[in-house]
Amino acid sequence: MIRVLVVDDQSMIRLGIRSVVDAQEDMTVVGEAENGERALAAARSLRPDVVLMDVRMPVLDGLEATRRMLAADQPNSHRPRVVVLTTFDLDDYVYAALQAGASGFLLKDSEPEEVLRAIRVVAGGDALLAPGVTRRLIEQFVDARTTARPPDPAMNGLTEREREVLTLMAGGHSNAEIAAELFIAEQTTKSHVSRVLQKLHLRDRAQAVVYGYENGLVRPGDVDR
Structure with a gap:
């Protein structure tokens, strides 16, 4: 319950x-x-x-x-x-x-x-992540606040695959969409997502979206969903 x-x-x-x-x-x-x-x-x-x-x-x-x-x-x-x-x-x-x-x-x-x-x-x-709305809100406020901010050094601890998964998460993609994009199993995607959140000390996907925009993995206008 x-x-x-x-x-x-x-x-x-x-x-x-x-x-x-x-x-x-x-x-x-x-x-x-x-x-x-x-x-x-x-x-x-x-x-x-x-x-x-x-x-x-x-x-x-x-x-x-x-x-x-x-x-x-x-x-x-x-x-x-x-x-x-x-x-x-x-x-x-x-x-x-x-x-x-x-x-x-x-x-x-x-x-x-x-x-x-x-x-x-x-x-x-x-x-x-409400379709379009959360992303637009994040873009609205990240764009003006993070242009001069250096990327978080913690990203250096991600593997190349984990960085790809984070980028797609930040773009608002679901696990199924990430799996299809990277040609991997959905269960493998879930494992990558869990490791990314753990390594970057992020609570969930909402914080991953904010993190991705703030660290330049996704920029306003990059994603049209």
Whole structure:
């Protein structure tokens, strides 16, 4: 059973998400919070698997709450997967949330099926890269901020194949697409992906996308999907 925490300052949105989630056999809403401060307390006590996190809230916004919730000094067992909810598809806060470790984001006007899919995807350890939207957001903010930044020396520890896999991941390709592109088995691709994330200390594919853009493996406009 996937345990979900819903964080939003609007009670009607929380109620709507709860009704959709609780109707599923494989997931349940274990709690709600109306601001980031309460979300942190709820995450500590309820240990959800997935947090649906609003961005703009009183007391403590979703960005800072995500940063604290996923901080490196928190035990892995205390760190849920975070999906950021936003009204805007190009929100500076969302990019920062991805940097902080969020596993992706959804627009608040997403269909219920998209919300359910997002929960299942991130609960399974993957990242939610909404078609086109996450990539556009990353391009919007990486382009202006990383032009003078030298590549991360940690990339020197990757094999040539692992670097190819990272580049394709950064371009938003799925494991199946990477396997087809490189003419390797999908299980082999999964192994490469795991090693890349481990060597670069990346939480999941969402951070790999950010990392790829920030280190020049993919540049804005390179990928048209």
